Amino acid sequence: MDELALQFFPLPHVLKGTRRDGLAVQWPARCGTCNKECETSKQTGLQLCRYGVNYQRVDHELLIAGVVIRDYRPETDASKAMRRKAGKSSVTLKEFEDTTARCAETTDVLAAEMQQRRDAVIAEYRTSRQYQQDVVGLLRPDLERALGSVHDYKQFVQQILQNMEVLLESRTPGLPIMETLDHAAHEERAIYWAARMMDERLDAALLVLNPGRITTSVQRKRHRLHGLVTKYLKIYQRRIEAKKLHMRKIGESWSEVEANIAALTIIPHALIDNATKYAPEGTDIHLGFSEDDGWIKLRVASYGPVIREDEKNRIFDLFYRGVDASSHFDEGTGFGLGAAQLIAEQLGTKITMSQDGTVGPKGSRWTEFCVSFAIAPVRTSPSGRTTIGKRQ
């Protein structure tokens, strides 16, 4: 209940432990020396104290008390005496009930307004960079503990990848590694791509822990976004085949982006990983590229779990999983999307999500994730001619 509004409240009351007179009725003199039964009572509803004065608790902050209700029943000797003393200061039961009802109504309205204001502040905080930093700060000790052996993990991954490369390269000398994989046995491919997936996960976790490294110039390179996305699509091949998913590439992009490539690739990977993980068996996944006004837009769309209105912002929180997702799918930690959004923001962009209401198998919804990357700026070739990052 708002303190300011209660200044105009007609009946005596106790607000947050302080007794205040009402605008029309003051506290009876007897209440000044009583044992404050009304304030300590745990009873709800309209009550009568041993001195014959009525009271009723509205909420944990507000107690209406010091009121003499002349038609309150059952009567006691004390209440009869108090009614005589109060004279015109007493009120009828109906007047009391009307006043408390109005008060409860106002309390509800104010509470709703307060909640709205609180929600707005939280929503604003959620979209701020400070929120991401605070979340990472809170999670840092756990992440650091979990990644205590990250160097060892990276070494294992390196050993697997390089030994596989030596094996494949010696079998088909001169062929690029990606092509040698086409000639490899299923088991070899599975080992190679599992190691690549592990490497991506480790990179994402490391970058979340050290977001400053995302923008460091040491790792800054130019690269075609289309190539970056499609190069490692095979990581998800096993899952795509197992679930009989149809990956459809829509549109194209020849332009380059300039960024920390290791960080940037985590974004499309998180979106593709998400789509392949949640898409129902036999459904489509759209991987779209388009270019417009200096930006490359990447779109990953598929059927996925229902995301409620109040979850739309939260799905990008680290370790948050939507209600539908967590109740239907065991796989997933809620780390991928959060990490991708954090990296996207460091790179000056943002991932957006929308569901258009199209219902798919098992109650799933058509879900689209979009993110745009700035096309690398014009650069001057050694010959003095300017080129933009485009294949002509």
Added chain:
Amino acid sequence: MTLLLRARRQRSWPKLATEDIVKRARLLVIDDAEFPLIKSFRKDGYNMEKWNDVRDLGSLESDSFDLILLDLQGVGRGHSPDQGFGILKHIRETNPAQIVVAYSNEEWPLEYQPFFHNADAVLPKTKTDYYEFKRTVDSLLAKRFSLDYYVERAASEMHDYAGAAPKAPKKIRAAILDRKSDDLADYLKARIDDAHTVERVIQVVQIAIQMAQVVHTWTN
């Protein structure tokens, strides 16, 4: 006539074919873990040695290797608390013409990132396949056996003094081709009031002269 030809040959820097460079160059990998790609490199004819740690700091200072592939984590603990970064810095200080490829995972804190600039190339361990490795090594080796590389390296040692000695690049080139650095040293000393800088420029030129002699021996 023979003398004239010999003199002209001496004034030039012989061009080596990539196969010759691969055959002649000495490569060193310093990595505390296994380096499986060494098999592919050796199969392709590279002369590659592997140390699990810094075994002999002296040979890193004395230009014994044409290219060093240095893991930044887990090596050099006995020499520097900064491990590979400390070794990299030491090599840069004692042997300015040495080519070093920093080879590492990416879990280094941000404060270490500037150290990477001491390296001629940075290759992330899990993101580099054999062919990218090979391309990087080949391109750096081609530089290592080229005159321009030494001229650029020596000139870069002058830092802020470059403006005070505008003819230095030309004189560095001449000193390497003539295989004597006296004139260059006199020119620099007259214009640069910093003995250490002059010394480092001359050090690079001396390395280049030795390299020129080696390359001539190979081509004759």
